[in-house]
Amino acid sequence: MKTSVVICVYTEERWDDIREAVESVRAQRRAPHELILVVDHNPDLRLKLKHEYPDAIVVANAHDQGLSGGKNTGAEIATGDIVAYLDDDAVADPGWLEALEEGFQQPGTVGVGGRTSPLWATGRRPRWFPHEFDWTVGCSYTGMPARRARVRNVMGGNAAFRRDAVTGAGGFRSGIGRSVQGRKSRPLGCEETEFCIRLTQRSPDAVIWYEPAAVIGHKVSAQRSRFAYLRTRCYAEGLSKALVAASVGAGDGLSSERSYATRTLPLGVLRGLGAALRGDLAGLGRAGAIVVGLAWTTWGYVVGTVRLKLRGGAS
Template identity: 80%
Template structure:
């Protein structure tokens, strides 16, 4: 099995992060077939990367500006059997690639995602920050499986797919998820969610697998550890979920979210209140953050759905 590792980059401000990500790929116990760096409309950064990493394949994004376009460019450039994506501000464990590849032992598995843990720039998790909302900083969250298990979708910054299936379903849609330009720099997401659902719908019987041994650390800046970002990210997620539901249907598009809302979040609130009663007053903050996070995500979804309906009625 040959795996092409793709890292999408866009700014020299993340040079040190990019360097750490690349070095973590080089340090893998099972070396990749190739390393591809996709640069998002930044010729100066592309030139610098070519000089710094002559052993890597450095290409410019040939699709629409943004993460989805970069991922599609990476998949089209790759020659491996598997395409693995790693965030440009993440550090992979030495066994990351090996664990991802081992998930593809049966033909029905078309995608494998790993466990992503936060590396807080603030030195540790903010005491008010609930684990149920670690997805707001691109990490595995409370409520996800703790052992290898099938899932509806994997998280895009730590995922691998069979190369041929990416092209079969038209790649990642550029109308969903983050774009460096436009959308008021709002922290949208869900391009990998929509892609995974669309892939499963087009290939009945296919499996997305969560493999917790495929471990990476995702850097969380001080700005993203603030409550203002938390709230904005929740609202943006709601907007993104509306786009996903419109693309693949609300049945599949919201199936995991329903279980998360009716089971995981209430348990998280009770856990936070219980912690407060046992003397950890920050538990009140975590319980409150869960309530606020759900409210803002729901409001984003409602507003996003209304906007789409108005757009279609014109």
């Protein structure tokens, strides 16, 4: 089994982060077949990376600007059987690639995702920040399986897919995931959710696994540790969920979210309130953040759904 590792990059401002991500791939116990750096419409960064890493494959995003286009470019360039994606501001544990590859030994497996732990720039987790909302900073969250389990979708910054499955399903859809126009970006997501659902809809026997032994650390900037960012990210997630539901159907598009909203989040609120009663007043903040996060996500979904209906009516 040969695995091509793809890191999508876009700005020199993350130069140190990119270098750490690349070095973590080089330090894997099981070396990758190749390392591909896909640069998102930034010729200067591409030239700098070509000079810095002559042993890597450095290419420009050949599709629309954004993360989906970069991932599709990486899959098209790759020559391995498996394409593994790592965020440009993440650091993979030495056994990351080995654990991902082990998941593909299971019959019918088309995708495997790993556990992503937050690396807080502030030095520690803000006490008000609920574990249930770690997805807002690109990390694994309370409510996900504690051991290897079959899942609907994986998180895009720590995931691997069979290369022929990516290209055969038409790749990641532009317009759902995060894109950057100039220096501004709305923190959208869900390109990997929509892709995974489409992948299994296309091949009902296909299996996607969550493998918590495939661990990476994902850097969380001080700006993303603020309550204002959590609200913004939740609203953007709601907008993205509306696009996913319109693309693959609300039944599949919201199946995991229903359980999360009706089971995981109420339990999180109760835990926060219980902690507050035991003297941890930050528990009130965690409970409040869960309520606000759910409300903002729901509002984003409603707005996104109405917008799509209006566009459909206008056409």
